[in-house]
Amino acid sequence: MREDPKRIGALKPSGQGLARMMAAQVDQSLDGKILELGPGTGSITDALLEAGIPQDRLILLEMGSEFCSLLEDRFPDTKIVQGDAFDLKKFSSEHLDAPLAAIVSGLPLFNHESARRRQLIHDGLDLLDPEGAFIQFTYRAKSPVAYDDQAFRLSSTRRIWWNLFPAKVWIYRPLPVTE
Ligand SMILES: C[S@@+](CC[C@H](N)C(=O)[O-])C[C@H]1O[C@@H](n2cnc3c(N)ncnc32)[C@H](O)[C@@H]1O
Secondary structure, X not given: OOOOHHHHOOOOOOOHHHHHHHHHOOOOOOOOOEEEEOOOOOHHHHHHHHOOOOHHHEEEEXXXXXXXXXXXXXXXXXXXEEOOOOOHHHHHHHHOOOOEXXXXXXXXXXXXXXXXXXXXXXXXXXXXXXXXXXXXXXXXXXXXXXXXXXOEEEEEOOOEOOOOOOEEEEEEEEOOOOO
């Protein structure tokens, strides 16, 4: 596949351990669809399906046209949108009519400047159910968005050492609604 290496940001698809750790963060009891950003060849998508999420509850938003074709072959009952995950407002106006249960992101966020990373997380939080989660992995041991503006709740998993490269999963949730 002739895809842009900077956009892909990884040597290999995520390993099964990391993909399962991402999928385990999704609360399937919530209403709403699950949006995956940057699914690539579908390694995290596989783990979401393995966790029991039906294909038609997923939406995959991928920029690479060759990846989109591959995903359409692999997941015929899943909605696949070719587009820019950093333009979530446009995506939501065209494709969403209800809050999402989760956003699961494999985007290489550290290839982008911090203001852009922050905007993506904030735009994503706006699309979630109040108990929903924006789930992101990184190879670095720090959150791609500083926890300094207290605009979200943040938690993380242990480091997954057996992935190439070792990775960590970050979970951003909306703040509780106050009266
Ligand atoms: C590191 S790969 C991860 C692939 C897969 N999720 C995994 O974990 O193996 C990053 C993926 O994000 C996609 N991507 C990068 N920037 C994007 C953007 N702005 N909008 C949508 N997809 C993007 C790339 O094409 C690639 O498929």
